[in-house]
Amino acid sequence: MEHDKAAGAAARQESMETERRAAMLQRVQANVQTAKAHVARLKRTNRRLLYTSILASTLATAVAGLAAAFGMPEGAAPSAWRLTCGGVAVLTAVAGIFSGVHQRFNITENMAKAVACVGRLRALELALTVTHRDPVEVAREYEEVAAAYQDFLV
Numbered sequence: 001m002e003h004d005k006a007a008g009a010a011a012r013q014e015s016m017e018t019e020r021r022a023a024m025l026q027r028v029q030a031n032v033q034t035a036k037a038h039v040a041r042l043k044r045t046n047r048r049l050l051y052t053s054i055l056a057s058t059l060a061t062a063v064a065g066l067a068a069a070f071g072m073p074e075g076a077a078p079s080a081w082r083l084t085c086g087g088v089a090v091l092t093a094v095a096g097i098f099s100g101v102h103q104r105f106n107i108t109e110n111m112a113k114a115v116a117c118v119g120r121l122r123a124l125e126l127a128l129t130v131t132h133r134d135p136v137e138v139a140r141e142y143e144e145v146a147a148a149y150q151d152f153l154v
Contacts, residue, residue, distance in 0.1 A: 035152045045107055050102060117152045
């Protein structure tokens with residue numbers, strides 16, 4: 001009889017641990033998806049800002065270089081130089097603005113942090129599924145990750 005009680009208590013404890021593990025795993029997996037979405041968004045933003053800056057700078061250089069090398073065509077209106085210089089100025093401003101926005105908002109640094117967050121969450125996922133670490137221990141570590149990377153888990 002006492003043996004049956006002990007076996008029942010052990011089974012209940014194992015069931016509770018399994019439930020905690022499943023709940024923690026679900027929470028970690030949801031956060032992995034959220035952090036991965038942040039990584040994807042930051043990658044898109046990074047690409048857009050860098051490519052726009054590079055393209056505008058390249059076009060400004062090409063227009064200025066061609067105008068300097070070949071001059072204005074015969075019969076071009078005197079305002080052609082002003083338009084050329086104005087176009088170069090606009091393209092250069094666009095390149096500077098996009099480059100400045102990229103630096104100001106630390107896109108590359110935030111992307112690296114978001115990737116690190118995904119990596120740490122994946123490690124917790126493995127700890128729960130493969131190595132079967134204690135869910136309470138994983139929960140403590142999860143709280144540290146959540147505190148360190150809260151911007152990427154919202």
